[in-house]
Amino acid sequence: MYLTNKTDRLTDQLDIKSSRNELTLSENQPVSYDQRNLTRMKILLLAPHPFYQNRGTPIAVNLVLKVLSERGDQVDVVTYPEGRDINYENITVYRTPKLSWVRNIRPGFSWKKIVCDFFMLLAVIRLVTKKRYDLVHAGEESVFIGLGLKILCKIPYIYDMDSSLAQQMIEKYPLLQFVSSVFNFFEGLAVKNAKVVVSVCDALAADIQKYKPRKTVVIPDISLLNSNL
Numbered sequence: 001m002y003l004t005n006k007t008d009r010l011t012d013q014l015d016i017k018s019s020r021n022e023l024t025l026s027e028n029q030p031v032s033y034d035q036r037n038l039t040r041m042k043i044l045l046l047a048p049h050p051f052y053q054n055r056g057t058p059i060a061v062n063l064v065l066k067v068l069s070e071r072g073d074q075v076d077v078v079t080y081p082e083g084r085d086i087n088y089e090n091i092t093v094y095r096t097p098k099l100s101w102v103r104n105i106r107p108g109f110s111w112k113k114i115v116c117d118f119f120m121l122l123a124v125i126r127l128v129t130k131k132r133y134d135l136v137h138a139g140e141e142s143v144f145i146g147l148g149l150k151i152l153c154k155i156p157y158i159y160d161m162d163s164s165l166a167q168q169m170i171e172k173y174p175l176l177q178f179v180s181s182v183f184n185f186f187e188g189l190a191v192k193n194a195k196v197v198v199s200v201c202d203a204l205a206a207d208i209q210k211y212k213p214r215k216t217v218v219i220p221d222i223s224l225l226n227s228n229l
Contacts, residue, residue: 040072040090044133044155046124046142048117050082050105051093057107057139057162058083060221064137065091076131078123078142080105080116094123109172113141121145128153141165143190150193159194161204187211 045065051058061077068075069088077091081098082105096119105112124145136157138146146157166183169176176183188211191197197213199205205216 040074041134042132043068043073043075043135043137044124044127044149045075045077045137046120046139046145047077047079048113048120048140048142049080049107051077051079052084052086053082056221060160061139062086076127076133078120078127080120094127096120096123109169117141124149128155143194144186147190147193156195157193159190159197161191161197161208162200164204164207 045061047058047061049057052062065075065077065086065088069090073090075091077093079093079095081095082103086093096116099115102112102115105116120142128149133155136146136149136155137160138157139160140162143157143159143161146159149155150157164187166180166187169183170180191208191211191213194213196215196217197205197208199208199216199218200221202218205218208216
């Protein structure tokens with residue numbers, strides 16, 4: 001059920017109208033590609049974390065990729081150098097360079113993530129200059145890359161939101177409380193400009209309503225204790 005809901009609910013509830021490619025997904029209607037004579041979407045998925053690892057967000061990303069592959073969508077994944085390789089049809093993984101001094105990248109803000117995110121940005125720039133994408137799926141801080149692509153390239157993006165980045169920063173570095181309004185401003189930009197924000201829980205979905213998102217979908221994480229993934 002989760003595999004179906006994670007992507008089908010997104011495509012069912014999206015209303016993407018790209019002026020560049022005239023691709024429309026309407027609520028509760030099957031996707032039509034007649035205008036472009038396409039049989040699949042071209043998606044750029046940004047995963048700013050080690051992938052694949054058997055934990056949290058990487059598990060969720062793996063499930064999304066599995067379903068997108070089965071649907072026949074073409075997906076380019078940009079992610080960190082650490083993690084186990086996965087092999088799905090129509091899925092291509094681009095990793096940032098391995099650096100001897102950047103290892104054991106953990107969840108949460110760190111200088112190691114800043115370094116990897118910089119190389120992710122370079123990889124994204126290379127890809128978008130060579131390919132045309134219908135949609136960007138961005139998680140965590142990579143949503144700001146998605147925001148930039150929307151502004152510069154007119155590519156819509158989904159914000160896969162597991163937590164509030166602004167709250168994370170303040171909780172980890174309380175001395176930054178005086179610039180909390182700056183963090184909230186940029187988080188608000190990312191939320192407001194997303195075609196859909198996919199929240200991991202109702203509490204987070206309620207919290208971001210102050211940013212006036214266009215549309216919010218709540219898809220909770222599930223237990224994978226009985227799963228073979």
